[in-house]
Amino acid sequence: xxxxxxxxxxxxxxxxxxxxxxxxxxxxxxxxxxxxxxxxxxxxxxxxxxxxxxxxxxxxxxxxxxxxxxxxxxxxxxxxxxxxxxxxxxxxxxxxxxxxxxxxxxxxxxxxxxxxxxxxxxxxxxxxxxxxxx
Numbered sequence: 001x002x003x004x005x006x007x008x009x010x011x012x013x014x015x016x017x018x019x020x021x022x023x024x025x026x027x028x029x030x031x032x033x034x035x036x037x038x039x040x041x042x043x044x045x046x047x048x049x050x051x052x053x054x055x056x057x058x059x060x061x062x063x064x065x066x067x068x069x070x071x072x073x074x075x076x077x078x079x080x081x082x083x084x085x086x087x088x089x090x091x092x093x094x095x096x097x098x099x100x101x102x103x104x105x106x107x108x109x110x111x112x113x114x115x116x117x118x119x120x121x122x123x124x125x126x127x128x129x130x131x132x133x134x
Contacts, residue, residue, distance in 0.1 A: 005053030007031060007052045007054070008034065009037075009047070009054070009055045010022060010036040011036075011039075011043045011058060012056070012057075013060070013061050021085065024115065035050055035052065038062075040064035040069035053081065054081050054121060054122050055083070056082075057085065057102075058084075060087075070097065070102050073101070074102075075101075083105070083121045086105070103126045104128060107129055
């Protein structure tokens with residue numbers, strides 16, 4: 001998953017939030033959406049046949065958590081670029097995401113910060129939301 005791959009895969013269980021994220025990354029960030037699923041398990045299955053440049057992953061998912069998904073993906077693909085997107089802004093979540101191998105963490109409620117985070121992570125950097133105590 002290289003930074004020249006301008007594609008995004010969404011893992012978000014709420015349809016309305018998933019649609020908002022899709023509109024942000026395809027409309028404002030100009031990236032191509034190559035898949036979207038509502039669970040970590042579905043993501044693992046779908047990612048057998050697609051290699052996105054960036055995964056946007058919600059922390060709270062039914063079944064396996066987003067953090068566990070990122071950890072499993074990172075163990076299998078060291079260059080996997082995952083950006084956690086969550087309503088949970090507690091420092092413990094941010095640190096857990098970083099330990100799992102995520103390249104960043106951003107709150108769902110701030111579209112401008114999300115776009116900044118997506119751009120930073122897509123370009124090979126990392127982004128840790130400003131108010132998470134990182």
